[in-house]
Amino acid sequence: MDKFIQLTLTGLTNGAIFALVALGFVLIYKASDVINFAQGDFLLVGAYITYGLIVQVGLPWSVSLLLALIVAVALGIVVERFVLRPMIGEPIISVIMVTIGLSSLLRAIVTSFWGTMGRQFPKFLPTQPVEIAGATVPADRLIAMGVVAVLLVIFSVFFRRSREGIAMRATADDQQAALSMGISVQKIFAMAWSIAAVTAVLAGIIVANITELSFFAISAIGLHVFPVVILGGLDSIPGAIIGGVIIGLLQTFVAGYTPSQLALSSVIPFIVLIIILMVKPYGLFGEERIERV
Amino acid sequence: MLSLNNIEVIYNDVILVLKGMSLEVPQGKIVALLGSNGAGKSTTLKAISGLLKPEDGEVTDGGIVFEGEEIHHKEASEIVKRGIFQVMEGRRVFGHLNVEENLIAGSYTRTDRQNVRQDIEHVYDYFPRLRERKNQTAGYLSGGEQQMLAIGRALMAKPKLVMLDEPSLGLAPLLVREIFNIIQRINQDEGTTILLVEQNARLALDVADYAYIMENGRIVLDGEPETLKSNADVREFYLGLNEVGTRKSYRDVKHYKRRKRWLS
Numbered sequence: 327m328d329k330f331i332q333l334t335l336t337g338l339t340n341g342a343i344f345a346l347v348a349l350g351f352v353l354i355y356k357a358s359d360v361i362n363f364a365q366g367d368f369l370l371v372g373a374y375i376t377y378g379l380i381v382q383v384g385l386p387w388s389v390s391l392l393l394a395l396i397v398a399v400a401l402g403i404v405v406e407r408f409v410l411r412p413m414i415g416e417p418i419i420s421v422i423m424v425t426i427g428l429s430s431l432l433r434a435i436v437t438s439f440w441g442t443m444g445r446q447f448p449k450f451l452p453t454q455p456v457e458i459a460g461a462t463v464p465a466d467r468l469i470a471m472g473v474v475a476v477l478l479v480i481f482s483v484f485f486r487r488s489r490e491g492i493a494m495r496a497t498a499d500d501q502q503a504a505l506s507m508g509i510s511v512q513k514i515f516a517m518a519w520s521i522a523a524v525t526a527v528l529a530g531i532i533v534a535n536i537t538e539l540s541f542f543a544i545s546a547i548g549l550h551v552f553p554v555v556i557l558g559g560l561d562s563i564p565g566a567i568i569g570g571v572i573i574g575l576l577q578t579f580v581a582g583y584t585p586s587q588l589a590l591s592s593v594i595p596f597i598v599l600i601i602i603l604m605v606k607p608y609g610l611f612g613e614e615r616i617e618r619v
Numbered sequence: 620m621l622s623l624n625n626i627e628v629i630y631n632d633v634i635l636v637l638k639g640m641s642l643e644v645p646q647g648k649i650v651a652l653l654g655s656n657g658a659g660k661s662t663t664l665k666a667i668s669g670l671l672k673p674e675d676g677e678v679t680d681g682g683i684v685f686e687g688e689e690i691h692h693k694e695a696s697e698i699v700k701r702g703i704f705q706v707m708e709g710r711r712v713f714g715h716l717n718v719e720e721n722l723i724a725g726s727y728t729r730t731d732r733q734n735v736r737q738d739i740e741h742v743y744d745y746f747p748r749l750r751e752r753k754n755q756t757a758g759y760l761s762g763g764e765q766q767m768l769a770i771g772r773a774l775m776a777k778p779k780l781v782m783l784d785e786p787s788l789g790l791a792p793l794l795v796r797e798i799f800n801i802i803q804r805i806n807q808d809e810g811t812t813i814l815l816v817e818q819n820a821r822l823a824l825d826v827a828d829y830a831y832i833m834e835n836g837r838i839v840l841d842g843e844p845e846t847l848k849s850n851a852d853v854r855e856f857y858l859g860l861n862e863v864g865t866r867k868s869y870r871d872v873k874h875y876k877r878r879k880r881w882l883s
Contacts, residue, residue: 414673489723489732496713496724503711506670508699508728508776613715 331461333582334575339467339536341574342474346529347547348554348566349481350522356498356561357518358410359418363425365526366548367432372398372527373447373534373544374436380448387450391531398527402520410515437541447539470532477525478567485563494518498561546592550577553595557602559612568610573598620646620812621667621703621780626681626691628659628666628836630674636662638836639681644780649806649813651823651844653857654833660816661708663833664782667814668705669695685780700728702779706772708816709788710765714758718749718768721757725772735775742771745801763794770798774805781805782814787822795819799826820857824848832857 347365354362372394379390409428413421451466485491497504497514505511533544550573558569573595581591602609621644628637637659644650654660665671666678669690683691690698713721722742726735743750746767752760757768766786773781783802787795803826806813817823824830824844832840832853840847847853 489727492716492720492723493727495716495720499713499715500711502670502673503707503713504724505673505695506668506699506705506707506711507724507772508696508704509724510694510696 328460329582331459332463333578335458335461335463335467337575337578338571339471339574340578341571342471342478343529343533343547343570344550344554344574345567345570346474346477346525346532347551348558348570349478349563350525351551351555352558352561352563352566353494353518353525354522355555356563357494358421358498358515360410360421360425361560362522363422364429364432365522365551366545367429367436368398368401368523368526369530369533369544369548370436370541371401371432372530373539374440375527376531377445377447377534377539378439380450387448394527394531395524398523399520402518402523403516405519405523406512406516410519411512433545440541442541444541445539447534449535451535464536466536470536473528473532477528481521481525482563490517550595553599553602556599556609559609561613562609562611565609565611620644621683621685621814623663623667624682624684626666626683627679628662628671628676629679630676632677636676636836637666640833640837641681642831642838644812644814645829647806647810647812648828649803649815649826651815651817651827651830652833653817653820653823653830655818658833659836660833661784662836664705664784664814664816666691667698667782668703669693669698670705670707696728699776699778702777703782704773704776704778704780705782706769706784706786708784710762710769712757712760712765712768712772715756717754717756718760719753721768721772722775725775728776738775738777742774745774745805746771763790763798766790766794766798767801770801770805774809774811778811780812780814782816784816785818786815787817787819795822802826820853824858 347369350368351362351365354360354365375397376390376394379385379393380387385393405428409424410421413424449466451469453464453466455462456465456468485495493504493509494514494517496507497509497511501511504514529547530544533547537543554569554573555566557572558565558567576594576598577591580594584590623640623642625639625641626637627635627639629635640659640663642652642663652660652663662671662676665674665676667683667690671677672695678691682689685701685703690701690703713724716724719739722739723735726738729735743753748764749767749771752764757765760768770783770786786798786802790798799822802813802815805811815823815827824847827844830841830844830847831838832847840850840853848858
């Protein structure tokens with residue numbers, strides 16, 4: 327039983343992180359129909375920049391965190407200005423190709439500065455174990471889960487209530503009509519990419535904090551965003567959250583209850599991906615096209 | 620208030636759609652722009668509202684002046700801020716948003732946010748049916764309700780000039796009446812100037828203060844609705860009125876010639 331609770335808590339943390347990364351991914355897809363292959367690489371950028379600022383520059387973690395978030399916002403704006411805007415009017419598939427290029431570029435930048443060796447991340451979250459229902463969990467995981475939960479609530483409210491959030495959903499719905507409302511589509515794109523980058527950078531920092539700074543481990547999380555969003559539905563924010571939690575729990579349980587030499591846990595998300603594509607291609611909560619007849 | 624002086628619009632650098640189009644919309648009036656399919660009515664509206672760019676269209680000659688300032692090189696969002704709002708053809712409500720969110724989206728350019736709430740209620744007063752359905756997904760509304768929402772969304776921006784592109788499209792005749800009555804009320808109560816594009820010439824001539832008829836990318840006829848209604852060509856080509864009882868064969872030839880003169 328202890329093991330079950332232990333695994334559930336670990337799974338929930340992992341799931342929360344997946345959800346956070348998926349949220350940014352869904353946001354970009356919703357606003358601009360672009361599948362962003364560089365989403366996972368924003369995590370790397372976030373984790374390594376924070377590492378560089380704390381360890382190599384010697385800034386306090388709070389300042390570093392803030393700077394990393396500013397970099398994320400700037401990254402979103404730069405991507406909109408220099409990657410998306412020149413691509414206006416091009417087929418969506420070309421834009422998706424460009425995000426693959428962007429992904430390689432970001433990886434190359436990170437490796438050229440820091441290499442691919444694992445490093446010890448300066449953990450600024452407390453790590454002492456906390457006992458919950460007979461299982462012990464490190465405090466940093468609980469904090470991570472809390473932070474993610476709060477962020478997800480903030481974003482949901484933003485989309486439901488705020489004018490900018492509604493404008494963003496309107497743009498996703500019908501770009502030209504949004505334009506006729508006086509909504510600046512370029513501003514909305516920049517905002518979507520900035521928010522996506524911010525969530526990914528935060529996720530990167532959290533991951534580095536609760537595990538270690540590993541190029542490959544963080545990249546792998548970027549890859550897991552695909553099963554999550556396909557499961558939840560590419561354009562659904564609640565879907566991203568629930569998809570994230572399901573994949574996180576599933577992976578942890580499989581890792582905990584099957585022999586480790588099978589390595590089933592790293593494959594299981596992608597098995598889910600294939601099954602979902604076959605039986606429910608819009609995902610659990612994806613929007614099917616509304617058509618009046 | 621708004622004047623188009625001899626504008627030319629080209630799509631994709633090759634297709635000349637508007638060929639020297641001129642038009643005048645005076646403050647506080649309802650001006651109708653009539654014409655058959657492909658005459659360039661919608662293009663004219665898009666040229667004014669700045670929505671040509673995403674379709675690769677461009678104003679290459681002439682000028683559009685709104686309240687004394689040239690606007691044909693401005694971004695769409697800037698033009699909305701100046702007070703011109705286009706209700707696009709086919710309603711184009713945000714299908715996945717609910718009614719109220721659609722209205723909030725319409726108020727996007729407003730700077731006086733504290734009045735938005737009150738204006739939503741104001742829109743509901745014009746369209747009580749929208750109040751009943753305020754939490755419903757707009758994509759599932761009926762065509763008439765969607766048209767009401769599209770007009771209500773325009774009101775949310777507090778525009779000085781509303782351009783309506785075929786508000787009667789695909790609606791039952793009774794609903795069309797209702798919509799046109801509301802358009803007139805908005806014009807009278809709010810003092811909003813209206814530029815109305817319609818295929819339904821009879822209806823448009825009933826509500827308009829002045830009308831233009833467009834063919835092949837330019838204005839071919841304009842005047843007071845009463846004058847136009849009594850014009851023999853307008854009666855025949857746009858209102859479908861015909862002298863009955865006359866012999867057909869010779870008339871058809873004349874008709875053909877007259878039609879040709881119109882289109883050249």
